[in-house]
Amino acid sequence: xxxxxxxxxxxxxxxFVFAYTVTAQFEDEAVAREYTAWLEEGHLQLVIDGGxxxxxxxxxxxxxxxxxxxxTDEAAFRKYEAGPAVPLRADxxxxxxxxxxxxxxRATGTLRQKLxxx
Numbered sequence: 001x002x003x004x005x006x007x008x009x010x011x012x013x014x015x016f017v018f019a020y021t022v023t024a025q026f027e028d029e030a031v032a033r034e035y036t037a038w039l040e041e042g043h044l045q046l047v048i049d050g051g052x053x054x055x056x057x058x059x060x061x062x063x064x065x066x067x068x069x070x071x072t073d074e075a076a077f078r079k080y081e082a083g084p085a086v087p088l089r090a091d092x093x094x095x096x097x098x099x100x101x102x103x104x105x106r107a108t109g110t111l112r113q114k115l116x117x118x
Contacts, residue, residue, distance in 0.1 A: 017053070021069075023105045023107070025065075027102075032063045044067070051077070052069040052080065054070040
């Protein structure tokens with residue numbers, strides 16, 4: 001945690017958060033729509049139930065999606081990764097393997113600053 005000067009010189013606490021991003025690119029829009037439905041109909045909530053504080057689903061294009069999960073800290077993410085993530089990832093890979101024209105990648109990092117109210 002650190003202290004920042006916000007608007008009007010007010011000091012605000014900024015709590016560092018750990019981000020986990022999954023990027024999915026599809027050859028077929030129908031598979032991308034199926035993946036989106038799978039996320040929205042339960043998978044996003046299961047990740048939150050498993051330890052994430054928040055999930056954002058971002059549609060970059062009809063065949064390119066990103067999901068950004070926010071965890072309290074890296075330790076919370078590592079706990080999720082070692083436990084609840086194991087069956088969730090297995091389910092996702094079974095439904096959306098590379099043979100269906102799906103390319104997945106993952107990235108992690110620390111959210112350093114957030115500006116604005118959204």
